[in-house]
Amino acid sequence: MKLLVTFSRKRGREPVIAQVVRDTGVLINVERAQIDSHEGEALIEVPDDACELVRERIEALGATAHRLDRTVVHNREECVDCGACISICPQDVFSFDTDWRLVVDEERCVLCGKCELACPHRALSLQA
Numbered sequence: 001m002k003l004l005v006t007f008s009r010k011r012g013r014e015p016v017i018a019q020v021v022r023d024t025g026v027l028i029n030v031e032r033a034q035i036d037s038h039e040g041e042a043l044i045e046v047p048d049d050a051c052e053l054v055r056e057r058i059e060a061l062g063a064t065a066h067r068l069d070r071t072v073v074h075n076r077e078e079c080v081d082c083g084a085c086i087s088i089c090p091q092d093v094f095s096f097d098t099d100w101r102l103v104v105d106e107e108r109c110v111l112c113g114k115c116e117l118a119c120p121h122r123a124l125s126l127q128a
C-alpha cells in the first residue's frame with residue numbers, strides 16, 4: 001500500500017520516516033521525496049497489514065499521511081496506444097501486450113507526473 005506523506009518545512013528537517021520505522025518496526029520503502037520552501041512530500045510503500053499502524057504513527061509525529069488506493073489512472077477510451085508514455089515513465093509502468101495495446105502496472109507508479117504531461121490524448125491522470 002502506498003501512502004503520501006506531507007510535512008511542514010520544519011518537519012522536513014526531522015527524520016519522520018526513520019522515527020516511524022524505529023517506533024513500529026515496519027520496513028518502509030521511500031519511492032519518492034521532495035522538499036520545497038514550504039513543505040515536504042514523500043511517497044512511501046508499506047505492507048498492507050501495517051498501513052494503519054504506520055499512518056497513525058506518522059500523524060502522531062505531526063505529519064499527514066494519505067492512503068493512495070490508486071495512482072496513475074488510464075482512460076482506455078482516449079488512449080490510441082501510441083506508446084509515448086512507455087518511453088517517458090521511469091518506473092516501467094507501461095508496456096504493450098502482444099496485440100500492441102497498452103498495459104498499465106499501476107503498482108509501480110511513483111506519481112512523478114511525467115506521463116500525464118506527455119500523453120497527447122490526455123488519457124492519463126494521477127490520483128493523489
Ligand code: SF4
Nearest residue numbers: 079080082083085119
Ligand atoms: S501516451 Fe497516452 S495515448 Fe499514448 S499509449 Fe500512453 S496513454 Fe495511450
Ligand code: SF4
Nearest residue numbers: 089109110112113115
Ligand atoms: S506518474 Fe511517473 S511513475 Fe507514474 S506512471 Fe506516470 S511516468 Fe510512470
